[in-house]
Each structure stands twice: as structure tokens, then as C-alpha cells.
Amino acid sequence: MNTETKNWLDRPIHPLLPQIKNDIFLFSIIILLAFITRFYDLETRAMSHDESLHTYFSWLLYRGQGYQHNPMMHGPLQFHLLSLSYFLFGVTDFTSRIPSVIFSIATVWIVWYWRRYLGKAGALIAAFLMVISPYMLYYGRYVRNESFAGLSGILMLFAILRYLEAGKKRYLYLVSLSLVIHFTAKETAFIYAAQALIFLATYFVAQVTRRPWVGAETNYRAFIIFLSLGLLLVGSALGYGLFIHGGATITGTETASPANPEMPVSMQDAQSPGETVISILVLVGILALGGAFIYLITGYGWENIRNNYSFGLLILIGTIVLPMLAPFPIKFLEKWLQVSIPTTAGEVTALYSSSDFLLGLPRDITVIGTIIVLLFILSSIVGLLWNREWWRPYLFFWAVFIVLYTTVFTNSSGFFTGLTGSLGYWLVQQGVERGSQPWYYYIAIQIPIYEFLPVLGGLLAIYLGFHKLSAKNPSSLLGDNPDPEKESNNSSIENEPASITNPDSLERNFGNTFGLLVWWSISSIIALSYAGERMPWLTYHMTWPMILLAGWGIAELIKKVKCENLSPTRLFLSIATTGLVIITVYQSISALTGITPPFQGKNLANLEATNAFLLPAVVAIISITALFYLLKEDLTGLIVVALIALFSIGLIGSITTAISFPANPLAEDRSPLSIEIRLAITILISLGSLIGLFFIKKSAGNTTFPIIVVMTFLACLTVLTVRASFRAAYKNYDSAEEYLVYAHGAPGIKQVMAQAKEISNRTTGGMGLAMAYDASAPDTGVSWPFVWYLRDYTNQRSFDQPTKSLRESVFVIVDA
Template sequence: MTAHQPERSHTPSILDSPAVIYLRLNWEKIAWIALALVAFILRVYDVGARAMSHDESLHTTYSYNLYNGAGFRHDPLMHGPLLFHLTALSYFIFGPSDFSARFPVALLGTGVAAMMWWARPWLGKLGAFLAAVMLTLSPSLLFHSRYIRHDLYAIFFALAVILLIFLYIQKGEKKLLVAMAAMLGLLYTTKEVAFIYVIILIGYLVLALLWRLLAGNWEAKGYKWPFLGLLIFGGLFLVYPMYEAIHAPVGQPVISNSLGMPVWPMAALGGGLIAAAFWMMFKGFGSDKIHGWRELDVTVWVITLSGPLFAAFFIKMFGGNPSSIDFNNPLARDTLIAVGVFAAMWMIFTALGAWWASSQGDLSAYLGGLGLYYGLMLLFFTTFFTNGGGVATGLVGALGYWLSQQEVARGGQPWFYYFMLIPLYEFIPMLLSGLATIGILVRIFRRQPLDASIPDDAAAPQSVRDLWLLYLVWWIALTWGAYTWAGEKMPWLTTHFAVPMAILGGWWLAWKLKAIAWRAVWKQGGLWVLLGAPIWLMVFYGVLKQRPFQGKSLEALSQTMAALIGAIALIGLGWFLIRKMRGLSWGLSGRLALLSLLGLLSLFWVRTSFLLTYVHYNYPIEPLVYAHGAPDIKIVLNDMREISRRTVGENALAFVYDNETTWPFEWYFRDFPNKKYVGAGITRQALKDAPVVLVGVENEGKAKPFLGNKYYRIEYRQIWWPKETYKQLVDGAPQPDGTVLKGLPLLWSWIKDPQARKVFWDIVLYRKYQQPIADWSPADHFVMFIRKDIAAQVWDLTTLPALAEEGVISTDPFEDKYIDHPAVQIVGGLGQLAAPRNMTAAEDGRIYVADTGNHRIIAFSPDGQMLTAWGSFGDQPGQFNEPWDVAVGPDGSVYVADTWNHRIQKFSPEGDFITMWGGFVSTDGQLGQMGVFWGPRAIAFT
């Protein structure tokens, strides 16, 4: 007989519990989940349809190399490494494709909008939600959330840092500072705009602390104003040398043009004055009173963590090159200066941070944050510790390289570039944030609390809300200033304007909406004003477009009748609205009319976003579509896949392509193992019997003689750019009177000309240009040559030969007389040269070769033995960026066309640097600017 076993009590598993209990859903959370879902769908829908742009293809290809086991070496030329690692992870999960390449940025773009959930304490529930809506629908953010660039990465982590800082100021939890340190480290692995975000943040935190200090009660009042004086002069003495370092050449200590002395002693003095100011602060204000200030806590954390990464400024001051650190040659001058400066700054800032944290009793938190901060940066800069050089390029070289690029000013855009782009795309966030800024300034003048909205249950204290709003105003103002001042201006940088403007604009709109008693408005007929005002404006616009009383023709009478009917409708609708407004105050009526107008403009704003992202995304009729791959890219790719499938099998086609078609095709050719890259060295042997040949139009003349009449020729668009007519308004260099604006008469002529005004509004409203898209310029073109017998196997479309008839190449007159001459002498060997562009011989028999792909010049003896080599990648004297030509002058000096540094360099026969001249300018075909270049390709002596 079996003994009875007592039953065990059953504890329900978490899997048995309803999920809704844990979600604790309410209508607010449901709205946020729905918005996040909408944002995600808008960003991933058909995200792989658009052809990759030039820069995108670089990012996708190097990410693919990492995914495919070829590793990755951080290069400041392509910004931070985080994008490449996350894209490689996306390839691993989804497989390599245009969709998977853009999926991480789409996810981060969704996160930017969703993060406004944590801004509810300072924006209010409605304000945060409206800000998230604008971040979701923003044209620049939506478009670039479907675009594999670094900017959304930087925005995501910058926003995370900012939110964590204000959450800490509100709550005081040390774990928030540790999380902030981790996010700050990741921010620096995205893009060098991280330094702009951090400078803006530090500047505001310091000013907020200064305001609190000066408004406080000092224990020793005699220290108050000396403290302020030391701080101001110390800041000036520190910032001025940094400004001089931006524009100074490397290789020698930075000398102040105005003072005629090295600037590093001034920077050291500035640091000393700031240290003395802080000593006076502790002594005069009282260290016990300062301890516990959360604003000071977070300021110390951000400054001491970020400080060492600004070492590039001080390395340049001492005459070093922050881009030329070589751990293989640790005793080299540049390496010694860079390592010494960075190590000294790291020890100073880390000791300062640890001292402060220890005095606050949270040393362990600081050390934990420090470990996360440097650990995450080193992890990605070194590609999981497989690239030791990433320590130098990441912690020092990144800022150093991009400081040097500000003089290059890629894109050659005028100072008013963002004043043109932002109103064209982000007019709703710009308008709302502008109104918010005016409202905040008025309340400051009246000494009223800045956030006058009705606080909800999620609201932070008034002081924190005011601190947040002032930061948004500061953020917007300095963003306009910094990016306008910076030399490099590009359309994707508009995203950095959109974020703070959308956040502040969302707060302002919620403030105004919550201030209106909507039930009373409804009862008093105020909704008629809200709905009728935009209708009245649209009728008014329609009447203005008419030209009545112009004659008795049917068309003239029709316009007259339309104008009269419109005028009657205007009067009637206006009378109706005025009657409804009598029951309301004029102030309320004005607010309703303003909200009504904003609603109408918002519809146009959403239309702008929709057309840019889903209709015009492939076409440069949108100014944000810059250096993009044309739709022809994917047409050609699909044709090549079809040729391969029908002739030799899936992706087995053996075809030839040159250096002009590398990008973005290098990404798309990854699955063709039989592709053959010939660079600029197009020869008969390289093209022999190739089924398909792709060459840029610049190389077409080289290929034609070798192809004979065996091929059809079809020309396609490769990369294209938007129109830049606005550049006619400025000169490339300041005029003698000190102004860069030369086009005021031209601008006024455009304004007066009705036809010019029509062209302008056609572009603004419809993106309609006078030049048809089929003949668009500026654009780079390429040519696809298809062997006729291959075309006959693949296409039964009779249109192909007809379309290509004009492109049929005549018989090569030299084909029957071709003789293969073997080389008498070969200079260089396997792995020694990379895409050499040109060579020349000196009178003594020396042979100089432009080793373009290796960014150097090599000198060989007459019998082909390597004598010397000089140069490396960079923009400093003696460095090159793809030199295309080398020549020997009458005196034996060596001249190099440093093509993509846009200059000419002169050297001794042994490679010693002598001098250089030139710089980047886009002349748009206009003569008159001497001594400047756009990619010089060759040198000649006359």
C-alpha cells in the first residue's frame, strides 16, 4: 500500500500572468506606443528602395568588410566607428542588403522620438508628446533616419546624455551619472559633432552655475568679483589659443598673428587663472554650501571625462600633428608631443574628477563611469582590441583631422546655407521654437516663471523646468552659430537644428493649447474661428493670384469673374468670422487664428516630409538629396543580374569596371566574384572580350578604341547634386570692403522679376525646376558597354539596339595592326604600388611615381630599384590625399599634384618639403580666382 503524498502548493509562473498587469497601460501609454510604432513604420517602410549615395556606399562597404571577417580600422575621414559595428551586426542578423544597412539608423531615428517620454517632467505630458510627433514627422530627421550616415547616431546619444543630465539634476541618483558617462563615451564614437554638443552643454552648465553663484550669499564677499574676473580672463586666455590652433598649420608652435608670440603660454595662464578662480569660489562662497549642488556634480563629470579628448587643440599649440601619431615609431616628434599632451591632460582631469567625487562620497560611482566611458570608446575605436592604432585615431586624431577640414570647407557652401535650408524644410519647428523663445524672453524681462503652463502629475520642480527651457533656447542659438561659423556645411547637418527646435516648439504649442478653455470656446462658437481662418486665407490667396479686368477675352473674363466671386466670398466669410469673434476676447481670437494658421502650415510641413521621403527621395530636385546615387544605379544592377542569370549563372558574370564607377557600385558588386577592377589603367588586355564594361565618362575615351563595334553603348547617371544657383550671391573670398556678399543687386533683380519669383515659388511649393530631370546638371555620368552577342541572348526587346544605335562604336582602325610589346623594364612590384596615376623621369635618370592609392611619392633608380619614398595620408605639409601627378622642374625640384588636398607641393629631389600653394574653391566655371584648385590632376611646365 502506497503512502499518500501531500499535494505541493502551486506557485503561478510569471508566464501565467496577464501581460497587461505589468504594462499598466493607460491612454497616455497607448498613445506613446502607437506613436513609436508609427515612427518605426515610417522609417523602415521600403527603406531599401533608394540607391545608395556616394558616402553611404563607403559606410556599407566597410561595414560589410567587418561583417565578412576583413576587420575594420578606424579612420577619422569616415567619422566614428560605431556605425560600422552596428551595421555589421545588422548584416549578421538580417543578411547584407540595403534594408539591413539602413535598419540601425531607422531604429535610432525611432528612438530619438520615443526618448521624449523621459522629457515629460520638463515639457509636460502634452508638450513631450507633441515634441515626439514633430521629431517623428520632421522632414530632415525622417529622411536621414532612412539614410546610413552618422548624424542620427550622434543625435541619439547626445539626446540620451542631455536627458540623463537633467534627470540627475531632478532626482540626484548617482546611477544616472554612471549611465550618462556610458552614453557620453558612445557619443564620441559616432561623429565629431559630439564636440559641438559637449561644448554647448558645458557652456550652459557653467553659466547656470555662475548665475547661481553670483545670486547666492558669499561668506567672504570680497572674493566674489575677483572670482568672476579671474574666471572671465582665464576663459578668454584659454579659448583664444584654441581658436588660433584651429586655423594654424601643424609642424610648428602656434604663433598669434596679433601678439606675435606662441599661444601655449597664454593657454597655460588661462588654465591657471581658472584654477585660481575655483579656489576663490570654494574659499569665498563656502565649500560646504557648494557640496551637493547637482549642477556642479554633473558639470565636473562632463568636463573631467571630456577634457582629455580636446588634446588636439593643445598638441597643435606645441607644434605637433594630432593626425600623425605612429606607435611603430614612438620617438617621432609628433608622437612624443601627442602622447605627452594627452597623458598630462588625462592625469589632470581624471585626478580632478576623482577628487571631487571623493569629496562627494561617490568615488566608486565616478570610477565606474570612467571605466564605462573609456572602455566603450576603446572597444569600438580598436574594433574589439584588434586595431591598436585606433587608440590614437579615436582619442586624439579624430578631432585633429576634422579641425583641419574646416579650412577645406567641403561643399563650398555660403554662410547663409542653413538660413536657406531650414526654412525650406523645418519651418514649423523653426516658427514654433521662435515663438517660444520670444515668449521666454518676455517672461524673463517681466521676471515671471518661464514655464507658465499648468503643471501635470509628471512635472518636475519649477526651477528644473526653467533650467531645461533656458537650455533649449541656448542649444538652438549656439547650434545656429556653430554650424553657420563652421567651414563644412552639408545638408544632413540640418538634423542637428531640427531636434532642439522641435522639442522647444512642442513645449510652446502645448503651453498655448492648455491655456485655452476649450469647452468655453466651443460654447461661444470659437471653433468657427479656428476652422474659418485658414479657409479665409486660402480664398484670399486665390483672389491675389487672379488678374481681373485685363480684357474681354474668354480667359480674361473668366479671371475677372473668379476674382469677383472670391472677393464676395472673402467679405462674407470675414463678416461671419467677425460676428463669431465678438463673443470672444480679441486675445483669444488672435490665439485661435494663430493656431489655425499653424495647423494649415503643419499640413504643408507634413506634405514636405512625405514628398521628400517617399516621392522625391531619389531626385536632386530636393536640396537634401546631395551626392546621391541616381535611380539608374539599380536599373543597371538589375540588368547585370539578368545578364548573368541568362548567360553564365547567378552573379557569375565577369565584367570590368573602372575607378570612376567604384562608388557606389563597389557595394552593389559585392556578390559578383568575377568582377574585375581596372582603375584608371584601361588596356586592351583588361577589356578583352568582357561581356559588360562600366566606365565613367572621363575614361570612355580610353576604352572606346579597344571595344570596336562589338558593343552597344548606353549612358546612365551615376551621382547627382541639387542646383546651387544661390552661390551666385557670394564670392569665394572676402571683397576689399570686408564683406562676402556681392550679389545684392542680383538678389534684388530676382525679387523684382515676376518670372524669377514664379520660378522661386515653383521650387518652394512643388520642387519644379525649369530644367527637366532627364537633362539634370550637375551630375556624374557613366557608360555601360554591352557586347552585342550577349545583348542578343538576354533581351528580346527590339528597343535596345534602336536606343543604342547612336552609341555603336565604329570598328577600331588599329585592331588588325595591334602588336603586343612586352615591357622592357618593370618598376615596382606586387604590393609596392597602389593605383599609381602617373610618373616622370628626371635628367639624372631617376623615376618618380605618384603612388596614388598609398598617398606617397616613390623615387626609383634608372634600373628600377627603389631609392626613397615620402608622404602619407593627411593634409599637412609633406602629406597627400591621392596625388595624381608628379613632375620634375628645370632645377630638379619635384612638384606633386596633391589632388584631393586641392594643392600643389614642391620638394627637393630627396623628398624634403619646400613649399606648397593652393586650396579648395568651387568656382562654378567662373574665371578670376587665381591660386585655388578643385582636385588638380596634372602639372605642366611651359
């Protein structure tokens, strides 16, 4: 931001409170809003299908009946946190949602530490956008894993940026913490890890190749050749796999998650016809990459590689993830080894029942265990070669992982279901394509309807960011990391820049921050759009990186406002007046082009149409006149915006006129030349305004009014975003009208339970009402969520087909 705004954010809110500055005060308000919006009316909404699965099995754990990890319901972290919430606060819908709410608020809070990379204004804007985001609000109040994954993602990106900047060991522990939160919460952790590894690998290669290796030019060229060949082969394998990819889409009655988690998971054959070709390409590509790495070591030097911060992050994340990639070699060798990936506790137990193999050990568990042990050994060798203290964050990850997946060592099968079953199960589900959503589900439906503000703010940030980079050295995108030849091992670095928001630090880290956020935003959309299972809640994972990017972009836009001749009051009035101009001009055009145009007659309908046009038109003229007065020092900016508006109107008019051109130009009922004249006029308007923009650009300089227009437009989008969030979270929360829900609950659920409770209290004096509920195949009837709501009723039973025994039940719940 500019100096004046910086000074304002750094000023205390009152001379008597010098420690509380304006930025702290504003962020406190944002956190307060996060608390209010997340906790308000939290219990009213009925549990959905998926929520009831999570809450019921967490309740069983709370009651001491144990918990067995099942990949269908994702990781164990949520179940342990829910049972803890029940222990502390009791068992209700409200307490079930407390863990998600806490992690959602923590996600907003952690943005405070991003001031170093987004600036103070950027962090404040990003935090506010997270508070009002429809997806981050709705799923921050939902018993799902999205809020856990979102917090871990923001934490991981922050830790990556801090380690690339400072190289301190504490940030390796932070990376490990973020990974263990995500890997114990949801399998989207594999996508996040892949995104981080690709970014870091690209960053590392860009750093080591930014200039030829002195005295090792041959190795440098060989490294480039082998690396290019390896990437080409692996990329070809990926492209071929995408080309032949196809999965059988299930029927419309089977789009929801499996309703009965006790049923065994079917690991269908997911092999593609071109599996052999893909395997050969990948194998040769890996060999080429191995050759490139050998030339890298011999030419660049192992010590220089070890001391590179991005390489250290690659090693840590890669070695942590490597053992969890065991499903790939197991699946690849399945034909020869005759073993399958265990995904449930029952399947793990079945492995022990296989024939004896070696020293009396069951064959199947020995084969799978050997693959896992080899991967652990490989990761340990690689990690220790990089740094002898690598094992500390590595051990921290696996200690937490094992404790949670084994439910504090009470479920030994959980180690295998977490290590191999999580990835194995969800790889198969991508071929099933539950939900049957099209590939454009996110970019054409979910994001435009709900998260239009982050995506437009992100596009603005990308434009401003590349414009900023073009004015600097292109290598600035690689950050300002120290030369490894002049630095000692990263573990010895102890000093950090003093100020967390030092302008020099912000500029120095801009390349890293911008590159990482742009990559994360784009790759998230691509990866989740390609994945076979496209569900609305996955939009959450695309939203938060776009919000961080938009926060920086909007702050950068504000920075460009020239305040020398524009006081804060006049700036505010200019924005308000611009908004009024946009609204009234839109209303005038709508009235002019509506079904009943103005000035068509004197009856009541025509007079109302005329009034609907004249009133906003008059207000628009007055507002435009006021704008000329408020921005009389920036008439060039006004002209620029006017020309842009004319160009847009002319372009839209040309397109609509061309579309409406008749198929038969010689038709008798067509007004002669009317469409041709309109088309010519709209084209002339577009060309004339475009020519005017070209000539005025030379003298325009840095004008203020176009920025004010963009800021006003973003402010209008903010209002619409708040409206969308409010409607989804507090108005339509119990209806399926919103596109951001799936397998949703309904008001009838709690209405039925209220009636059941009243009848039970009146007839039995407690919860002993004789009840029966429909659990008929194939979708188990009303079992979910009613299994959760019937948990305290002592005389309940389920039925598949109605029989005479139902006459014994006073209260029967059936599927519609």
C-alpha cells in the same frame, strides 16, 4: 494645458481599458507613424557615395575581414551595428538602414520621458513634429550617423535636467551613456560636449554668485574680477581667431568626401599667423580663471562646490572629454616635439618606426603616449577630488570606447585614431571647407526650405518663455536646485518627486528646461554655421532641439485658449474657418495683383481671371461672417487680428511701392502722382492700424481669436512640412532636386545593377560575369557606390585608363 484638456489626456480611452489613457493612446499612434514612415519603401533608394562607404566596410567586418577606424568615415559604432544587422538579417540595402531607422524611432520614443519638462501635450507635439520633420525623417532612413547623434543628444539633455533636479547617480551613468554613443558615432560629439560645458559653467557661476558670500565678501569680489578678466582674455583670443580665420576652399570637383579611405590623410598645416598672440591670450586667460577658482574655493567652500549638481556634471563631462583633447597640445608643441597627430592606422604604425627614445621605445609614440597619459592622470585627479565614485561612469565610458575603437581588441591602432585622430582630422577639414557652402547656408537655405515649422515654433516658445519668466522672479531661470549649504553629498539623495508630470515639478524645472533648450537651439546654429564644413545633414543637429522647444511653445499657446465660452466643436470650426479665410484671402489678393487682373474684359482669359478673384473673395466674405458668429463673444480678438492684417498689408505695400518709385520722377510716361498716392495710402493704413492696436490693447485682455489664428497658421505649416517630408523621402529620394542631400545617388545605379544581374545569370548562371568599372583619378570614377553593389561579383576589376584588356570584360561601367 488648461484643466479640461489635462483631464482629457488623463482619461482612459474607454471605461473597459482604464490603464490606457488618451495620452498613451496618442503617443502609441505617433510611435506607429514613426515605424511606418521610417520602414516604408526603405530599400528602393540607391546608396549614396557616403552610404556605400559605410556599408562596404561594415560588410567586410561582417565577413571577418576586420575593421580599422578611419576618422574620415566617423566613429566605429555604426560599422559594428551594420555588421550585426547583416549577421541577423542578411546583406541588403534594407538591412543596411535598419540601425539608423531603429535609432530614429528611439529618438521619437524617448520624447515620452520629456513629459516632466515639456508637459504631456508638449511631449506629444514634439514627438509628432519629429515624425514629420523632413530632416529627421530623411536621415532617419539614411546610413549616416545623424540618428545616433540625435538620440544621444536628446538623452544627454534629459539626463542633465534630471541630475540638476534630483542629483541621483543613475543620471551620471545616463550622461556617460549618451556621451559614449555620440563619441563612438560622430565627431559632432565635441560640439555637443562644448555646448553642455558652457551651459553648465554659466549655470554654476550664476548659482554661486546669486548672492554675496556671507563672511567672504572680499573673496566674492575677487572671484568676480578674476573671472571677468579670464573670460575677457579668452573671448578676445576667440574673437581674434575668428577675425583672422580663413581656409583655402577647394575646387568644385573636390567637394565630396574622400572617395578612397585607404589613402593616407594629409594633416596640413592649420596654424594661423596670429597663433602666438592667441596662445598668449589663452594662457593668461587660463591663469586668471585659475585665480578665480582659488578665490571660489576659499570664499565659497570646497564642500559647497562639490555638492553643487551643475559642478558635478561639469567634472564628469570635462574629465571624459579631456584625454580626447590631446590633439591640441600635440599640435601646439609640434614645432618642438617634431611629431604629428596620427589619424589612420598606417600613421599610428609609422610612429613605432621612429628612432629610439627611452628604454628602447620609439620616440614618436612615446611622446604622444606621454601626453595622453598625463591627460588621463589629470582627469583622474580632478574626478576623484570631486567624488570617490566618479570612476564608475568614467570607466563605463572608456570601456565601451576602447572596445569599439579597437574592434573588440583586434585593432590596437584604433585606440590612438579614436583618441587623437578623430578631433585632429576634422579640425583640419574645417579649414578645407569641403562643400564650399556660405556661412548663411543653414539659416537662409536649409532651415527656411525644410524646417520652417520648428524654427517658427521655437521663436514662439522663446517669446512665451520670456514672457513667463518676466512674470516670475528672474532667478527662476536657475531652477529650484537645493542650497548646497543645506544638502549633503549628491550621492546620498534617493527621493524623487512622485509624479513625472506633476504641475509643480513642471513649473519648478521650467527655468532649467527653457534655458537649456534655447541655448542648445541657438548655439547649434552658430557653431555649425561657423564651422568650415557645412553639409546638409548637419541641419539635423539644429532641428531636434528646436522641435523640443517648439513642442513646449505650441502646448503653452494651446493652454492660453479660453474655453469657458468656446466648446471643442466651436473651437475646431473656428480653426477650420480661419484657415479657409487665410487661404481664400491669399488667393483673392494673388488674383487681384496677378499678371491678368480681374474685370479687364470679356474674352475667355479675362473672364477666367475675374472668376479666379470672385470665387475666393465670396468664400472669404462668407467665412469672415461665419467667424463673427462663431466668435461673437471675442469680437475684440477679431478686431485685433484685423488691425494686424491691415498693418501688415500697409507695411508690405509701403515697402513695395517705395522700391518701385522711379529713378526719374519727372519722366513723361509716368502717371502723375500715382505712386505718391499709393505710398501715402499704404502708410496711412499702417499708421492707422498701429494706432488702433495701441488703443485697443488696453481693453483687449486675453483674447482667443489671435491665438486661433496662430494655431491655424501653424496647422497650415504642418501640412507643408508633411508635404516637404513626403517629397524628399518618397518622391525625390533618388534625384538631386532636394537641397537636403549631397553627393547623392541616382536611379541609374540600380538600373545598371539590374541589367548586370540579368546578364550574369543568363551567361554564367550566377555572379561570375566579367565586369570592369571605372576607378579613374582624381575622384575614383564610379567606385562609390558601385564597390558596394559589386561586392558579390566574383570576376570584377577596376581600371584607371581604358586599355585593350577591357575587351575581356562583358560588362563595363564608366563614369559619365
